[in-house]
Amino acid sequence: MAKSRVQFLCNHCGSVHPKWMGKCPDCGTWDSLEEYKAPAPDARAQARSAATQTGDVLRGAEPLTLQQIDESDTPRFASGITEFDRVLGGGIVPGSAVLVGGEPGIGKSTLLLQVAHELSKERKPGARSQKSEEIQHVRSASADGGIQHSAFSNQHSPQHPALSTQHSSRVLYVTSEESARQTKLRAARLGVASEGLLVLAETNIERIINQIHKVQPAVVVVDSIQMIYKPQIPAAPGSVTQLRDCCMDLVYLAKASGIAILLVGHVTKAGTLAGPKIVEHIVDTVVYFEGDRFHSHRIVRCVKNRFGSTHEVGLFEMTGAGLREVRDPGNLFVEQYGPGGQPSGSVITAAMQGSRVLLVEVQALTASSVIGAAKRKVSGASSDRVAMIIAVLEKRAEMRLAADDVFVNVAGGVKVAEPAIDLAIALAIASAHMNRPLAPGTFAVGELGLGGEIRTVPQLEHRLREASRLGLGHAIVPHMGGSIPKLGGMALHEVRRLSQAMSDL
Numbered sequence: 001m002a003k004s005r006v007q008f009l010c011n012h013c014g015s016v017h018p019k020w021m022g023k024c025p026d027c028g029t030w031d032s033l034e035e036y037k038a039p040a041p042d043a044r045a046q047a048r049s050a051a052t053q054t055g056d057v058l059r060g061a062e063p064l065t066l067q068q069i070d071e072s073d074t075p076r077f078a079s080g081i082t083e084f085d086r087v088l089g090g091g092i093v094p095g096s097a098v099l100v101g102g103e104p105g106i107g108k109s110t111l112l113l114q115v116a117h118e119l120s121k122e123r124k125p126g127a128r129s130q131k132s133e134e135i136q137h138v139r140s141a142s143a144d145g146g147i148q149h150s151a152f153s154n155q156h157s158p159q160h161p162a163l164s165t166q167h168s169s170r171v172l173y174v175t176s177e178e179s180a181r182q183t184k185l186r187a188a189r190l191g192v193a194s195e196g197l198l199v200l201a202e203t204n205i206e207r208i209i210n211q212i213h214k215v216q217p218a219v220v221v222v223d224s225i226q227m228i229y230k231p232q233i234p235a236a237p238g239s240v241t242q243l244r245d246c247c248m249d250l251v252y253l254a255k256a257s258g259i260a261i262l263l264v265g266h267v268t269k270a271g272t273l274a275g276p277k278i279v280e281h282i283v284d285t286v287v288y289f290e291g292d293r294f295h296s297h298r299i300v301r302c303v304k305n306r307f308g309s310t311h312e313v314g315l316f317e318m319t320g321a322g323l324r325e326v327r328d329p330g331n332l333f334v335e336q337y338g339p340g341g342q343p344s345g346s347v348i349t350a351a352m353q354g355s356r357v358l359l360v361e362v363q364a365l366t367a368s369s370v371i372g373a374a375k376r377k378v379s380g381a382s383s384d385r386v387a388m389i390i391a392v393l394e395k396r397a398e399m400r401l402a403a404d405d406v407f408v409n410v411a412g413g414v415k416v417a418e419p420a421i422d423l424a425i426a427l428a429i430a431s432a433h434m435n436r437p438l439a440p441g442t443f444a445v446g447e448l449g450l451g452g453e454i455r456t457v458p459q460l461e462h463r464l465r466e467a468s469r470l471g472l473g474h475a476i477v478p479h480m481g482g483s484i485p486k487l488g489g490m491a492l493h494e495v496r497r498l499s500q501a502m503s504d505l
């Protein structure tokens with residue numbers, strides 16, 4: 001038998017190296033390489049020749065032209081939790097693998113148990129009409145210009161065993177972290193009790209797969225992927241080798257059977273999945289929980305999606321009875337300061353999160369510091385961007401900030417990556433520095449250029465409409481030369497330069 005090849009995998013970026021090194025040459029992380037034994041080559045060769053003998057090679061998919069591929073063949077299960085479906089791009093695609101990541105205690109198990117419950121609910125075995133209601137045929141993803149490809153895109157009419165009516169109601173919830181009893185307690189708290197939801201407390205991947213074959217569920221939840229292991233591999237659960245192999249096995253199973261698999265993965269403090277990026281590469285969709293345990297609101301964001309756009313976010317609120325959907329965020333993330341209006345250093349802005357507008361409050365504080373050791377601390381926005389904005393304020397608005405500590409925070413634990421909030425950050429810092437607040441009901445959107453110019457932002461009208469709906473009456477916006485539609489009661493201050501915007505302070 002040929003010797004299996006030993007390789008070293010970085011548990012941070014997933015790159016493969018022939019020998020161990022102290023530092024990963026690709027991502028620069030120290031002490032991140034772990035031993036990985038690739039399957040022996042002759043085992044693969046054997047499998048290949050066996051496939052040839054059984055005619056598997058001949059039965060394989062035929063190449064098709066794009067016109068021949070029917071995109072409407074991508075059916076989806078609506079999970080019944082609209083915010084979760086929105087993140088996934090319209091529902092769960094049969095045969096897909098979804099990774100749900102997040103810090104411990106953020107609500108992954110809670111959400112997935114609720115999703116599992118909704119999926120297993122009310123669908124009566126054999127009720128054909130009901131099934132056809134539940135499975136929506138999704139139209140082409142014209143919004144992002146891509147072609148909706150399914151895992152079975154090379155087959156004309158996917159008819160998977162898991163999709164046949166008698167199996168479509170079952171959901172298998174594999175709990176590898178908690179005991180079945182703990183899951184039962186959580187379920188009781190969430191008011192979850194449906195016939196079609198089966199709980200399996202197991203950590204051995206082979207036994208899990210065996211049970212999946214037996215139960216034939218439509219959806220399997222594995223909570224969490226870091227705790228399951230393959231007995232043949234001499235590595236601890238959660239190690240690169242175990243993660244990669246267990247994840248691969250589950251994804252192959254999903255593709256071959258049409259069963260959708262939802263995997264839970266923990267993330268490290270730095271915000272990446274604990275384990276290699278490889279897991280992200282293997283699955284079809286990756287969603288992350290944002291926010292923190294100290295706020296009740298949770299944002300579920302899609303970072304990779306083979307079946308839809310990655311812009312969408314889902315909003316939830318953690319309550320005593322599980323996660324509740326927030327359909328209309330309104331001014332959830334904006335503090336209501338009452339008649340006195342906002343204090344200095346606080347600026348409201350309208351950020352786009354997928355297809356919807358979220359009003360958020362950018363707060364800044366400046367405090368005198370030891371000269372030469374000024375701190376810049378940012379949470380919820382990009383610190384590089386804030387450093388740039390501070391430089392623009394210094395250079396183009398003659399504001400002396402070198403001797404000040406600057407703190408910038410997006411309130412409510414929201415993270416906004418858009419440059420459209422630049423103007424709000426600049427105004428918040430300037431307002432804090434000069435101790436002059438903006439007039440009540442004012443909000444600002446705009447991207448800041450290095451020359452101090454205010455650039456236009458996408459979907460300005462959409463943002464203005466939402467702000468107007470929520471009662472904001474004064475907008476500081478980039479200059480558009482009168483092409484901004486007049487919204488009832490909204491006063492617009494169109495600005496070309498940062499200095500013009502600062503005249504509002």
Ligand code: TYD
Pocket residue numbers: 102103104105106107108109110111186189190318319320321322323
């Ligand atoms: P959990 O879903 O177990 O988080 P994860 O699986 O991501 O580690 O639970 C998250 C937290 O939510 C936990 O601290 C308890 C709290 N919680 C509620 O506030 N309400 C509830 O109904 C439930 C089930 C949990």
Ligand code: MG
Pocket residue numbers: 105108109110177223
């Ligand atoms: Mg959990």
